[in-house]
Amino acid sequence: MAEVGLQAIDQVTIAMDFDHGASQDQVVRRLLPFISAQAPGRQHGEYEHVARWVLECLINVGSLDRGFRAVYGVFGADGNYWRRTFDFKLLIELVSPEGEVYLRTSDEAINVLVGALDTDVESAQIAAEVKLENLIKRGRLSDAQVAAEQARYRTVQYAEVLRRKLEATRRDVRAVDWLNEVPDLIAEALDHIATRYKAENAILATITQTRDEAEEPDRKRRAARLVELVRDCIRRHTQLQARLQTAGQTFRAEQDRQQFAGPPQRATVDLFGQLLVPVLRLPVASAGTPTAVFFRAATGTVQPTAPRLTSLVDMLLSPPRERDPLGEPVPEPELAPPADPDRFSGDLWDHADELLELIRDAAPVVGSAGRSTIYRPRPPAPGRLAVATCGQSRDRGRSAAGRSGHTGGG
Amino acid sequence: MSETIQTSDAGDAARLIALGLRPKQRPSRDLIYADLVRRYRQDPVFADLVEAVAAGLGLAVLAVTNQSGAVLAAMSESAFEVKVDEYARRVSLRDRNVEKVLHGLIHLAVAALCFPRPDDLADDTYVGRVSVEQVDQVVREACRMLDEAAAATEENADPLHEAPMLEQVWRVYARRPSAATTKDGRLASDTTRGMITKALRFLVDQGFLQPAGEEGGGTFRTTPRYQVQVRELAAEQAFDELLALGVVATSKPTGSLQRRGPEAADV
Numbered sequence: 073m074a075e076v077g078l079q080a081i082d083q084v085t086i087a088m089d090f091d092h093g094a095s096q097d098q099v100v101r102r103l104l105p106f107i108s109a110q111a112p113g114r115q116h117g118e119y120e121h122v123a124r125w126v127l128e129c130l131i132n133v134g135s136l137d138r139g140f141r142a143v144y145g146v147f148g149a150d151g152n153y154w155r156r157t158f159d160f161k162l163l164i165e166l167v168s169p170e171g172e173v174y175l176r177t178s179d180e181a182i183n184v185l186v187g188a189l190d191t192d193v194e195s196a197q198i199a200a201e202v203k204l205e206n207l208i209k210r211g212r213l214s215d216a217q218v219a220a221e222q223a224r225y226r227t228v229q230y231a232e233v234l235r236r237k238l239e240a241t242r243r244d245v246r247a248v249d250w251l252n253e254v255p256d257l258i259a260e261a262l263d264h265i266a267t268r269y270k271a272e273n274a275i276l277a278t279i280t281q282t283r284d285e286a287e288e289p290d291r292k293r294r295a296a297r298l299v300e301l302v303r304d305c306i307r308r309h310t311q312l313q314a315r316l317q318t319a320g321q322t323f324r325a326e327q328d329r330q331q332f333a334g335p336p337q338r339a340t341v342d343l344f345g346q347l348l349v350p351v352l353r354l355p356v357a358s359a360g361t362p363t364a365v366f367f368r369a370a371t372g373t374v375q376p377t378a379p380r381l382t383s384l385v386d387m388l389l390s391p392p393r394e395r396d397p398l399g400e401p402v403p404e405p406e407l408a409p410p411a412d413p414d415r416f417s418g419d420l421w422d423h424a425d426e427l428l429e430l431i432r433d434a435a436p437v438v439g440s441a442g443r444s445t446i447y448r449p450r451p452p453a454p455g456r457l458a459v460a461t462c463g464q465s466r467d468r469g470r471s472a473a474g475r476s477g478h479t480g481g482g
Numbered sequence: 483m484s485e486t487i488q489t490s491d492a493g494d495a496a497r498l499i500a501l502g503l504r505p506k507q508r509p510s511r512d513l514i515y516a517d518l519v520r521r522y523r524q525d526p527v528f529a530d531l532v533e534a535v536a537a538g539l540g541l542a543v544l545a546v547t548n549q550s551g552a553v554l555a556a557m558s559e560s561a562f563e564v565k566v567d568e569y570a571r572r573v574s575l576r577d578r579n580v581e582k583v584l585h586g587l588i589h590l591a592v593a594a595l596c597f598p599r600p601d602d603l604a605d606d607t608y609v610g611r612v613s614v615e616q617v618d619q620v621v622r623e624a625c626r627m628l629d630e631a632a633a634a635t636e637e638n639a640d641p642l643h644e645a646p647m648l649e650q651v652w653r654v655y656a657r658r659p660s661a662a663t664t665k666d667g668r669l670a671s672d673t674t675r676g677m678i679t680k681a682l683r684f685l686v687d688q689g690f691l692q693p694a695g696e697e698g699g700g701t702f703r704t705t706p707r708y709q710v711q712v713r714e715l716a717a718e719q720a721f722d723e724l725l726a727l728g729v730v731a732t733s734k735p736t737g738s739l740q741r742r743g744p745e746a747a748d749v
Contacts, residue, residue, distance in 0.1 A: 096663070131662075136577065136672060138659040143643045155643035159657050167615075167661040167675060167699065340603040341717040343594035344624075350724050351590060352624055356583055356654060357647040362723040363586025364566055369716035370589055371569070372688040372707075373503055373541065373554055373562040 076126045079106050081181045084163060085225060093166065093176040100124055130163045131175075138165070182225055258316055265313045269306065276302045487531060494518060495532040499541065502552030503562065505689025505707065509551050522546045544714040550707040555715045569684070579647070580654055587651060588674070588681050590720070591621045593712045596691075596704045603713050606706065612691075613698030617678045618660050625656040675699060 083102045087094035103123040108114070132138050139161040148154045162181040165173050276299065283295035341347060347366070351359055379387075416424075498518040501507050509516040522529050523546065532552075536543050540560025544553040556563035570578075570585050595617050596610035597603040629652070641649040655674065662670040670676055682702055685691040690708035695701040 133662075137657045138662055139657060149637075156640040157643050158640050159653075161659075165659055165662045173661050173663045340600040340713055341721050342600045343590070343597055343603065343712070343717060347717065347720055347724065348587075348590055348594045348621070349624055349628075351587060351720075352621075352628060352652040352655070353650060354727070355648045355650055356580055358727060359583045359587070359651045360579060362720045362727070363583050363590060365723050366590050366593075366716050366720035367566050367569075367586040368558070368563055369555055369719050370593055370712055371564040371684065372505060372690065372711060373556045374564050375503055376561045 073126060075110070076103065076107060076122065077130055078184070079103060080123075080126055080130055081162060081177055081184065084175050085177045085182060088176055093174040095172065095174050096124075096127060099127060099175065103127075127163070131165060132161075261316050262313065265309050265316070268309050272302055272306050272309070276306070487527065491528060491531060492535065494521070495528065495535045498522060498532055498546075498552055499536050499539065499543075499554065502543075502546075502554045505687075507551060509548050515551060516548070519546055519548060519551065522552075542715070545710045547706070547710075550705065550710060553707050553710045553714075555711060583651060584655065584658070584674075585677060585681070587621075587655065588617070588677050591617050592678070592681055592685065593708075593716065595620055596708065597712065603709065603717070606709070608709070610704040610709075611694065611701060612682070612704070613701040614675055614678045614682060615698035617682075618674050621655060621674070622660070625652040628652045629656065 080099055080103055083099050084094045087098065100120060100123040103126070104116075104119050107119045107122050108116075128134075132140055137159070139159055142158045142160075143155055144158060145153055145155050160180045161178045162184075163175050164178055166176055168174055279295055279298045279302065283292060283299055286292040286295055347362075351362055354362075497514075501512070501515050501518070507515060509519045522532055529546075532546075533543050536554060539562070540557045541554045541562060542557055544555050546552045554562075566582050566585060567578075570581050592612060595612045597608070598610075602608045602610060628650075641653060659673050661675050662673050671680065679700060682691060682700060685708065686693060686702065690705055690711065691702040692705060693700070694703045
């Protein structure tokens, strides 16, 4: 199970890019071969069941927060022993702009894959890159493949950090520091991409060469796999860069909208800074009152239901309505015969047949009639069938001669 | 106009309040309503009468305008009050307090997103736009910032196991998933997006928002009524509560949005 779990995290991580993640079905599908290899000879339904079960366990479906909680004890600054909780998630469900739920792996889960906790993404990435280059140079492809895979995890992780920050700044979030933090972040990210791009291209050149020069099929295959991996890394970086470039525009547009407004007209509360953020900082126990007060005041009024005795009596005495579990009978639709779809007269058909007959013997001349047979809505008469299919297949896999005939005829 | 109050005046005052209790009625669509609004604005005696009748019912008259009609708010313990217990009815008893806080917080976040700057709240012509996605992401972003701030202090800020109620609200929100699938493929209602959707739909029913599209999980426009409600009552009262708790930060008139210098603006 643990192996399947790691596989699942791995599949989700690989499917993750800047915008999306993997859908549950997709991950289940990709897990199936692995599970069937682990326990061969079972039924297909059982494999799928296992895959779903593992996935749901990783999300922790059933708990309210859909995450995990570990309790640990630690000595505090005052020397007392405190039991604290640590919350984490492995797979996170998110909604795409199209409204579908997809999965992404959390930082904790990626760290499990990389085998390191709390590594600085940026420096770890550079280290992985150097390692990869070195390994390829020395010709140790199997090690290089592991290193390249790890580099890709780091790339994904880095993109994830950036995505979160970028999304936060692209929105109208007023707590973002526009003077230093955001421009610095973008500059840093673009720098990062530029260096990564260079490095990855260099590596790509080396391994492509290795691949082409390799003699043994196994070595060749490994090199080919590496080429694919590094290409994927480059693709991810290009995608990230495109995002970064448009981000600046969004910032400026949003800023213009907010900055070029007149001074406040009357004294009001700053809802975000003075209400929302302080409330978020409060402990749950004391946040109850302010949120309840706001809720009562901001939700308006309801009309209390006041039943009249007479209508109440009527309501209570009326017999329950019989409900058919199947609902209303579906009325039999009256279908009108469709209008005659034959838009070509018999003469035209004969003429077309004649022309096609000609084509079969000598190639070039095709009139527009040759094409029109395709659109004929009614199945053609048996005699014409051969001609019609002949015309169709001609049209689909048009030969050079046929095309020149078409332009000539039309 | 009239110095002495007639019985019919009391009837008119009550009618204005009754119309105000129907959030989707507008003076622009109803001649009698428009007439009553005009009378309220021109006749101080009538206005006093309306307010007295409303106060007797446990209601406060926040504003009476041609745009939004009579905007009323329920006072505490009023029969017209929306109870958070009823609003969040399908919640297990164990987590009731936490859920109530989250629902209140989400309403606060919706208002904060509808009127991002103090100026937007003050400007009568301002129409805010808000979407489910926006609300969720902005609150999560605020949570992330608080998380970073907590991490920067380098103290062990993990919540205590024995005292879950002392956990900070942002941790609860950040931990709650934003979306999750249910068995029948719909979005689960106890996720943050589910709760935000519920809040926005509820506000639509109250005549505070109008649907304006499907993008971002559902986009909505504010009505003048909502602005009045938030400005005149909700924000003030919640602010007072926070003031009593001593946790309010002072804010610049431009809001907590930071400005860039003029030389940086034309980059």
